[in-house]
Amino acid sequence: MTGTDPMISLSNVEKRYGAFQVLKGVSLEVARGEKVVVCGPSGSGKSTMIRCINRLERHEAGRITVDGIELTDDPKQIEAIRRDVGMVFQQFNLFPHLTVLQNLTLAPVKVRGMKERDARDLAMQLLETVRIPEQADKYPGQLSGGQQQRVAIARALAMKPKAMLFDEPTSALDPEMIKEVLDAMVALAGQGMTMIVVTHEMGFARQVADKIVFMDQGQIVEEATPTDFFSKPKSERAQLFLSNILGH
Amino acid sequence: MTAKLRILLPQLLVLAIVVGLGAYLIHNTLDNLARQGVATGFAYLDREAAFEIGEKLIPYTSADSYGRALLVGLANTLEVGVLGCILATILGLIVGVARMSRNWLIRHIAALYIQAIRNVPLLLQLFVWWDLFRVSAPPPRQAWQIMPGFFLSNRGLTIPLPSFEGGFHWDIPHLAGFNFAGGHIVTPEFAALLIGLVIYTAAFIAEIVRAGIEGVSKGQTEAALALGLKPRQALFLIVLPQARRIILPPLITDYQALIKNSSLAVAIGFPELMAITNTTLNNTGQAIEAISLMMIIYLGLSLITSALLNWYNARLALKGMAR
Numbered sequence: 001m002t003g004t005d006p007m008i009s010l011s012n013v014e015k016r017y018g019a020f021q022v023l024k025g026v027s028l029e030v031a032r033g034e035k036v037v038v039c040g041p042s043g044s045g046k047s048t049m050i051r052c053i054n055r056l057e058r059h060e061a062g063r064i065t066v067d068g069i070e071l072t073d074d075p076k077q078i079e080a081i082r083r084d085v086g087m088v089f090q091q092f093n094l095f096p097h098l099t100v101l102q103n104l105t106l107a108p109v110k111v112r113g114m115k116e117r118d119a120r121d122l123a124m125q126l127l128e129t130v131r132i133p134e135q136a137d138k139y140p141g142q143l144s145g146g147q148q149q150r151v152a153i154a155r156a157l158a159m160k161p162k163a164m165l166f167d168e169p170t171s172a173l174d175p176e177m178i179k180e181v182l183d184a185m186v187a188l189a190g191q192g193m194t195m196i197v198v199t200h201e202m203g204f205a206r207q208v209a210d211k212i213v214f215m216d217q218g219q220i221v222e223e224a225t226p227t228d229f230f231s232k233p234k235s236e237r238a239q240l241f242l243s244n245i246l247g248h
Numbered sequence: 249m250t251a252k253l254r255i256l257l258p259q260l261l262v263l264a265i266v267v268g269l270g271a272y273l274i275h276n277t278l279d280n281l282a283r284q285g286v287a288t289g290f291a292y293l294d295r296e297a298a299f300e301i302g303e304k305l306i307p308y309t310s311a312d313s314y315g316r317a318l319l320v321g322l323a324n325t326l327e328v329g330v331l332g333c334i335l336a337t338i339l340g341l342i343v344g345v346a347r348m349s350r351n352w353l354i355r356h357i358a359a360l361y362i363q364a365i366r367n368v369p370l371l372l373q374l375f376v377w378w379d380l381f382r383v384s385a386p387p388p389r390q391a392w393q394i395m396p397g398f399f400l401s402n403r404g405l406t407i408p409l410p411s412f413e414g415g416f417h418w419d420i421p422h423l424a425g426f427n428f429a430g431g432h433i434v435t436p437e438f439a440a441l442l443i444g445l446v447i448y449t450a451a452f453i454a455e456i457v458r459a460g461i462e463g464v465s466k467g468q469t470e471a472a473l474a475l476g477l478k479p480r481q482a483l484f485l486i487v488l489p490q491a492r493r494i495i496l497p498p499l500i501t502d503y504q505a506l507i508k509n510s511s512l513a514v515a516i517g518f519p520e521l522m523a524i525t526n527t528t529l530n531n532t533g534q535a536i537e538a539i540s541l542m543m544i545i546y547l548g549l550s551l552i553t554s555a556l557l558n559w560y561n562a563r564l565a566l567k568g569m570a571r
Contacts, residue, residue: 054474055473056470056473056474075478079476079478082473082474082475082476083476085474086474086475087471087474089467089470089471091465091467093465093467093468093470093471094471095468095471095472095486095490096490097489097490106475106477106485107475107476107477110477110481110485111475111476111477112476155475156474156475159475159476
């Protein structure tokens with residue numbers, strides 16, 4: 001494969017929960033190094049879409065490929081993709097029974113087979129970049145929400161992923177902690193990481209996104225550059241959504 | 249004032265009846281014992297027991313005292329209790345995890361096991377196991393050899409033991425006359441009791457394990473899988489260590505139940521605390537003392553079990569807030 005292949009590609013992806021169809025044929029291409037912000041009203045399928053990319057949800061129709069590997073039921077392929085795709089959750093999901101450092105070293109050692117010492121060095125280096133090296137020996141429960149989410153970002157990066165998925169990373173945070181997490185994400189974007197971010201932080205979208213994807217009712221309604229999306233949204237639903245979240 | 253009295257009076261009345269009845273019973277008992285010429289007190293513990301005990305972990309002959317016989321029984325109870333708790337925990341863990349398997353067959357076999365075993369009286373199950381070993385197994389001369397030195401017959405299962413007499417060697421069981429000699433023999437009574445208790449208790453532990461696993465937030469598994477860990481690694485490294493805190497408190501109850509249920513051995517003839525006490529009180533007539541002593545010992549065992557696990561549980565507490 002060449003560098004011009006998309007990093008992540010979805011074509012006609014469908015997913016339903018019982019009778020309710022969450023994704024109705026979603027197609028999206030994300031190039032290497034591209035930053036995509038996904039927004040839309042709640043229940044529009046944003047989270048489900050990115051959770052399909054690392055198989056936390058199983059898609060029922062359509063194709064998903066990550067770095068040339070197609071996502072099938074084969075556990076080997078699923079694990080290969082999960083190794084290379086980091087994820088940050090709304091609820092952080094740090095492992096509460098492990099220290100911050102152990103949270104970061106667990107997967108590199110157990111999955112990548114990295115030496116304990118090397119994993120620790122890498123972890124400390126990552127904690128420096130998210131600016132909390134002094135918390136290395138604490139437990140997640142002893143940190144603030146903003147610190148926990150920065151640890152979660154560092155934990156995902158410790159696997160040296162080729163792409164990162166963010167599922168509403170700031171929605172569970174107190175307002176004063178949102179900035180510290182967004183700063184870490186902006187820094188990461190600056191290093192050329194491929195990112196798909198589900199968020200309602202429109203300031204972040206304006207600053208970082210190469211492309212904004214607007215979803216509603218299980219479909220991608222609009223795909224545009226931030227400038228176009230914010231100044232002249234084409235669809236009526238995107239206009240309504242923007243006026244609702246920017247209106248005050 | 250009268251309203252208070254109306255509430256208080258019936259309670260006082262009930263209390264008076266209970267105390268009166270208790271005093272009457274104690275008085276009656278002491279009176280009856282005195283009339284039968286039975287001396288009360290614990291002096292009997294020093295007297296010669298004059299009965300044999302088939303299985304013992306500590307040295308004992310029929311010339312030893314009732315007190316020593318009681319210790320032999322206690323040691324046997326502890327042996328079954330400790331081994332039983334360990335094995336029931338392992339089996340319960342396996343069944344509990346199997347109960348949540350994504351494989352339909354495994355999941356339903358585990359569910360069937362749990363439902364069937366929990367709903368059949370333990371005493372009945374002990375009889376089944378005992379019959380199986382005692383009646384269904386062949387006599388020693390036709391014993392099944394499972395592995396070299398391991399013979400299964402209606403006399404039990406033989407196990408080779410390491411021996412250090414005259415340099416290290418294995419003491420291999422062999423047929424001598426109508427039974428085996430050498431090594432160690434697990435009697436049908438011990439095997440039936442241990443297996444019965446383990447299988448019964450494991451069914452309860454399995455349900456606790458399932459509740460514990462379900463009690464750990466789904467996000468924990470998702471985060472582990474998203475990092476590339478295999479489902480098995482996510483279970484053992486992330487979910488179970490956290491489930492432990494949920495599993496432990498109800499597990500104490502099951503351990504205590506197992507230890508207390510070991511007293512059912514009296515029905516299949518394994519000489520543990522209850523069986524020895526039974527023999528003792530039949531021989532001496534000191535029913536009150538023997539039974540009180542047994543009650544105190546079981547109470548002590550339960551409290552010790554609970555104290556040990558609570559201490560372990562406290563050590564597992566999470567630093568900082570939960571989550």
